[in-house]
Amino acid sequence: MKKNNSGFSLIELLVAAALLLVIIGPLLSFMRSAQLLRANAYKLTDVEQNARAALLLIGRDIQNTGYNFPPKTEIVGSTLLTPLLGTGSNALSSFYPIIPGNNINQVYTSSSTGAQAINKTDQLTLAYTNQRVNGGLPIVGTVDPTGRTFTLLTGTSLLDPTTSQQMLNVGDFCILNAGQNSAIGIVSQINGTNQVLFSSGDSAAANYGINNATDLLGNSKLGNLDPLNTKQLITIYSFYIVTYFVDSNGNLIRREHYAPPHTTVGGVGVASPSGDAIDTNAKPLVAKGLNATYTCNAGNTCYYDNIIATGIEDLQFTYSLVERTDSVTKLPLTTGPVDDPGFYGAAANGGNQSTNYRLLDIRRINVFIRVRAQERDNKLKDPYDTTKKTGYLYRFSLEGSYNTRNFYGSNYKPT
């Protein structure tokens, strides 16, 4: 019998190959488009992560804002705080833990035809007490009639019981609270472990003592009228001021403010109405994140900047307020969220600064954030581009809503 050792014929092989091609071919092209889609998906995911991270951080700070804050905190005559907060010539008499800024920053964007354009974004300043100082509890002590020299109660110390580090540092902001009254002081010197000096030229507490007829408790000024009772009991809290804004390059920045470190003029217990000398070279003794950069402008504003997200094209805040109908000087009842509850919004920016007391009425803040990819995708057409020339720019919007939990209750009832 003839040996059968022939294998495939050429025809058979061709037919098999053709069949294989017919079946595999479409699959290959499918995989190619899948690969493209996947690359696009990665770009989008990147963009989304930026939005998500930003929203998370802002939301946390909104929920924290006002923690342990007294309803009204005087910053009368402060030459430091007002420029820091950007109030310019419209000096505030009170400090609020929420300071909105409506459409006051500009960011470069790209129009749908690809041209560079400018978009206006909001900013938001929030303040809350520093829970790392004394475990969030107030530091109790006495203050002299100038309101400037604060001495801790006997037996207590400025050293943290667990870490043995100084709990307060030069340049920290403090709330000085005495009963119904409170003021802001800026730490300018620390003596040993039981005495803090607040800067005199810019501390409202100091001005209370020096310039006002009454002390922090609302009594007649102690130094003149009651020499036996020259020290009164007050509590102090350390607190943070942070500002969220988008710079012109689309970086979302969390700015942590500090007062410029001072050298105290005049020494302990001596009033220095002309203000203390400012040392712009000295840094506050705090480190704020890996990417933080420290900047100190001559005289007024020092801060740590942290970039928390990039590619931000728009940042908008709207505010839900407690309703009020009580008087003609107050805004009419508002049902929906408002874009600008006052303060910055006013004069130059289309709001009404005279209504800044409504800042206490803010109960919910809605955050809109829009992020874009770094580059256009030239394989896709932009549906909003009337010229149909430029590629598609990936964008993603996210909105979060956060209650200002610390404003609930009687502390921040409308006045």
Place this chain on the structure above:
Amino acid sequence: MAKKEKGFSLVEIVIAIIIMATGLVALAGALVVGITLPKRARQQEVAKQLANEIMESIIFAKESQPSGYTTFDAISYADSNSLGRFISSSGNANITKMLVAGPDGVYGTCDDGNTSTAFIDCAGSGAGNLGTTLRSYTTDPGSDGDYSTTSGNGSNSLVEYSRQVIITDLTPAPVSAKQVEVNVSYKTAIGNTETVKLVCRLTNFKTL
């Protein structure tokens, strides 16, 4: 006898190719899932934020007592309790599209979907006053590149999302604690419906 050294027949080869192709098609299916995953993650993220937003709006109503919410009883359905403002839960009646919050700024209530600013009374109305305006996100600043000017802005309505607010009394009358459940559902690219659920308990505790 000569040794038999037969190769594969054409039929065998074709069968092999068909088996291989079946396997590849199954792989392609996995690929589809892979491609749609990022979109699913995106939808999930949006749904989470929407659920959170709805819950925060209800907490806002309870704590700040705007018009229509001056009592704790207002956190209930509009039909069963004339004080309530939320859409009835009977059947699936309170599953609606992702409408705007309406003049009261609270999601899940009978004035959702309205763009007017005048207060809408919900007393006993169930879902009778619902508007049709959907929540949307601006997706493009238009030819001027500025989002604050609305001309030419592109926007994306949240058509693929729906929401539901379920309120349960946890104590007998007078009710002092309620459970609020928020569900936000969305359709994925492969046609499934997925839901993000958020549950919160509210009491009528007030800081003195």
